[in-house]
Amino acid sequence: METYNLLLTCVLIVFVFLLLSLLSFKNYIDKYFKQVNKNYIITPLILIGITLIIISFFSPYYFTKKQIGDTLVFDEKTGWTGDTLGGIMNPFIALAGAVFTFIAFYIQKIANDDIKNQFKIQQFESQFYEMLRFHKDNVNSLYLTIKKKIVYPKSEEIIESSVQGKIVFEYMKIELSVIYMIAIKNFVDKTPKNLLNESYAIFFNGISETYRGKHTFFDEILELESYFDNFDFDNFNKKMRDGLNFNKDIIKMLEFPLFKGHAHQLAHYYRHLFQTVKFIANQDENFISYEKKRNYLRILRSQLSNTEQTLLFYNWYSKFGKQWEDNKNKFFTDYRMIHNLFNELLISHFKLEDIFDLDNGYRKEEDRESDSLFEFQDWG
Template sequence: MKKRDMTFLIWGSLLLISFTTLLLFLKFKDTNVLGSLGTTGDFIGGYLGTIVSIFATYLIFITYSSQKKELKLQRDLFSQQKFETTFFNMLNVHNELKKNLFLDYRLKRVTGDSAEEDSENMRKFGVVKYGYLNGFEIFEFLRNDFTKFYREFHIHDAGVFDDQINSELVIKSLKEKFDEDDNFFKNLNEDSLNIKPSLAYIDEWDENNNKLETHKNKILYLFSLYFDNYQEIISHYCRNVYHILKFIRENEELESKNYSDKKMAYKKYKQYANIFQSQLNLNEQFLLFYNFIHFNQETQNETYWTVNLVNHYKFLENIGIKNLIFKKHEEFYNFQIKGSDRII
């Protein structure tokens, strides 16, 4: 009940009692009559006193309930303001983190058999690069280079299919791609390559090319092999994305428990996940798409595994099917990606 309504009720009751008393006095103002009404008056007085006491107790209860509701609303408002302040501060930190990323790289690709041909290709394609990258340039570089790196591991010889990494083949491929004194190449050794994941080098015409598990295992291995070299640069960025999503989910869980309206809580916090997603360009989403597959089980609570967080909020649905390395990769997650004809 609103405070104005309560005040009106109290004053209205007092006026009604006063008006009734005045009418009784005017009607029975003769002394004898009033004297004979003494007993009746005592009865009425006791009765009215009880009624007034009950009414006063009710008003106190109404006041308490109203104040309790107002305090709850204030707590909810404070909690929401606290969440939003923390959330947008985390976004600001994330954006600053992106701006301050820095990469010193040396990358050389084999472009031809002669110096003249190499020089022409360099001018035409810019394939020999020595320099520095910062901010958003890093994500574009990583996306393009990892895509090429992934595709170079297709073998075009029929019948070549093994579940063990051929380290000589890997080293040969890397030597063609990198200078031997490049930091990336230095970090590689045969021990790191002689791993036996459930992986195969597959040709685009191979009958196993459409097996989801084959694609996933290949991504898991090559992502680890490639991005371990850049972990000092991008690991903080990726962890920050994870913790923002985890923070959103934790608050959704808390609100669901307090209000038992899970659909409303999800709808509310999905909006914040959408706001966060809108801050990421396609190159960032590409990196996160494959990073989240590689780094999945950070906590014992499955609710907060990266893949489950991404699935819950459909966090990368706007990446676009055409921006993946292969269309089959959309099946790494259980939501429909923009531009896909996949039926969930």
């Protein structure tokens, strides 16, 4: 074979090798470029197919001539006209046909993948909105029994009523604040975080007579509980006002059984809320991007009042709900589940800027001008 033909043959072999390599590594390349453009491979393949067809028209000339400038020859060495054209052009036409067939199947695969993806999204959203509905039901099922003492000229009466829904969190927040103030009075050497842990244990689990005598903190809480349970509101109010310096507006909010614990309501509430956030945050980002996850969680967070977010913070910071934000989960930072919290909502010992790095260490949405950890950072 002449040098020219040998060189051309080598070029074609390399071309075919590159084509086969492209097809062999298609799955790897698809995975790598999926976020950029899943149709990126179609245009090059179309160009390759067209190139093969064009080459097929010129291939008889290049494979039958001996020197550059020779005319096309059909003889017993090259094969007569049909044999020459068919034998030389057919491989290129066949390769082009294979490429276009692959393109057709690939486009169909893309369409099928889109349909499957839409179905998966529908399933995901259906489950998300069902979990959101359960969350609303959990909030609406919260209740507290309010007890008021009505004093008449010659008698007195205990009247019971109830509150239900989101307002229950307001009462709970005040009760936790009261327990924390009692802890400050009785634990002089503990850090604010340890004080919160002691307080939240009583708030969440309640207290019983088994705690009596173990510490003045427990004894004082048991004393207040006894006043309330025996409808001795005079001594209860005096203790709250004179002993703990609470004003009458706060005392008025404490007209429900105190220190009994709220685990029977909050445990289920927090478990379900945690599982809902986890369900969204743990989705594969090839399926649900980080930005879309944030959008879904904004819908969920919009259902949480500021007081709910405050109690959620206490649940985490007291270590009762430490999995909200740890080495594995970043639900408060990366996913902003307490985004609407600000210092004035918290007990004065806790400052968000001391607990969180407000500027670094958390994910932000791309192409978003401001994506602060907390809403108050954007207040100016």
